[in-house]
Amino acid sequence: MIVGVAAPRRATRQIRVGTVPVGGGAPVSVQSMTTTKTADVDGTLAQIFALAGAGADIVRVTCNEPEAAIGLAEILPRSPVPIVADIHYQYRLALAALEAGVQCLRLNPGNIRKADQVKLVAEEAKARGVPIRIGVNAGSLDPDLYDKYGGPTAEALVASAQRELGYFAEVGFEDVKISVKASSVPLMIEAYRRLAEVTDHPLHLGVTEAGPPPAGLIKSTAGIATLLAEGIGDTIRYSLTADPVEEAKAGRQLLEAMGLRERKTVDLIACPSCGRAEVDVIRVAEEAQAALAGRQLPIQIAVMGCVVNGPGEARGADLGIAAGRGKGHLFVRGQVVRVVPEARMVEALVEEAERLVAEGFEARLAAAEAGAAEEAEATRQALMADQGDDANDVGERIELIRKKFSA
Ligand code: SF4
Numbered sequence: 001m002i003v004g005v006a007a008p009r010r011a012t013r014q015i016r017v018g019t020v021p022v023g024g025g026a027p028v029s030v031q032s033m034t035t036t037k038t039a040d041v042d043g044t045l046a047q048i049f050a051l052a053g054a055g056a057d058i059v060r061v062t063c064n065e066p067e068a069a070i071g072l073a074e075i076l077p078r079s080p081v082p083i084v085a086d087i088h089y090q091y092r093l094a095l096a097a098l099e100a101g102v103q104c105l106r107l108n109p110g111n112i113r114k115a116d117q118v119k120l121v122a123e124e125a126k127a128r129g130v131p132i133r134i135g136v137n138a139g140s141l142d143p144d145l146y147d148k149y150g151g152p153t154a155e156a157l158v159a160s161a162q163r164e165l166g167y168f169a170e171v172g173f174e175d176v177k178i179s180v181k182a183s184s185v186p187l188m189i190e191a192y193r194r195l196a197e198v199t200d201h202p203l204h205l206g207v208t209e210a211g212p213p214p215a216g217l218i219k220s221t222a223g224i225a226t227l228l229a230e231g232i233g234d235t236i237r238y239s240l241t242a243d244p245v246e247e248a249k250a251g252r253q254l255l256e257a258m259g260l261r262e263r264k265t266v267d268l269i270a271c272p273s274c275g276r277a278e279v280d281v282i283r284v285a286e287e288a289q290a291a292l293a294g295r296q297l298p299i300q301i302a303v304m305g306c307v308v309n310g311p312g313e314a315r316g317a318d319l320g321i322a323a324g325r326g327k328g329h330l331f332v333r334g335q336v337v338r339v340v341p342e343a344r345m346v347e348a349l350v351e352e353a354e355r356l357v358a359e360g361f362e363a364r365l366a367a368a369e370a371g372a373a374e375e376a377e378a379t380r381q382a383l384m385a386d387q388g389d390d391a392n393d394v395g396e397r398i399e400l401i402r403k404k405f406s407a
Pocket of ligand 1: 271272273274275276277278304305306307308309310313
């Protein structure tokens with residue numbers, strides 16, 4: 001079940017990028033872009049498969065030279081996901097990409113500015129039933145709009161998209177999604193908000209040239225998540241200066257975190273650690289993250305620093321482990337089911353996660369080791385006696401405060 005926190009999704013028309021619907025109530029899709037030369041067919045395909053494996057629904061490749069269009073013709077029949085050809089400057093390469101059988105084009109209105117060329121491409125796309133993304137970019141805004149608006153303002157970005165839409169409308173082409181990207185987060189948010197008010201075409205969200213992680217991840221998330229929470233956005237791309245697999249992973253994780261896509265992989269949570277910690281929580285969490293990476297386990301797993309508070313604080317998690325006195329206390333929905341040596345914490349966690357997904361909660365709770373819960377409770381009590389129970393007398397304090405006010 002998907003539990004989303006975002007506002008109702010903005011109503012848009014729907015387009016289809018190959019097999020992937022975009023807009024019109026379709027799940028928000030994840031995109032990324034290859035960094036290989038498209039003429040390198042095997043290298044590009046290897047990257048496309050890696051991106052698809054990491055969560056990309058659609059992949060963009062550059063079509064910047066005739067050899068790229070030729071490569072595209074070989075790549076398309078073997079690709080696991082629909083492909084978008086990225087076109088700048090040369091409209092003939094857009095026609096070549098269509099000839100290769102590409103599932104979508106991206107045109108930059110700032111780089112192909114002749115109306116007759118744009119219309120020719122739109123006519124050809126229309127004839128083939130291929131959609132186009134109008135990809136406006138603040139860094140390559142049409143010079144006349146730059147002058148008119150005094151720079152790449154939100155109004156200027158939207159005006160650029162609208163002018164391109166006007167050219168398309170002249171030839172009856174409406175199979176369009178739009179992006180108005182900027183490297184400034186406030187600017188891209190404003191531009192998309194304005195665009196959402198004046199068009200019902202689906203929108204492709206992104207913060208362009210966001211840079212390397214972690215800053216690039218933070219900027220992209222700030223821009224994309226803000227808009228998604230407002231119901232704006234139908235397909236997303238993180239533009240990171242990193243292996244594009246990181247873009248696909250980030251896009252997928254953002255959508256899962258916002259409840260906009262079904263969870264496919266582990267949601268690993270961990271306590272921030274504190275003076276009660278009985279283990280190096282950062283190290284154990286990192287080891288668990290590495291061990292769980294890539295596994296198709298759609299559950300929430302908690303790594304908690306102490307058995308005093310861990311199982312209780314993380315009782316909402318499907319599975320978790322909490323440290324105490326050299327042992328790992330494995331719990332399922334807050335109930336301790338096994339106690340393992342601390343050195344085996346991560347191994348036991350992964351093993352239990354696999355069994356939990358394969359066998360279900362009831363079976364794993366029923367298979368709880370005799371005495372595990374009692375052993376955990378004894379360790380908890382012993383630690384509380386050693387460390388004090390200040391963290392656990394909150395209920396008592398609240399009761400005292402209530403009594404004072406009711407007197
Ligand atoms: S689970 Fe234990 S170690 Fe982690 S933050 Fe809570 S009290 Fe501290």
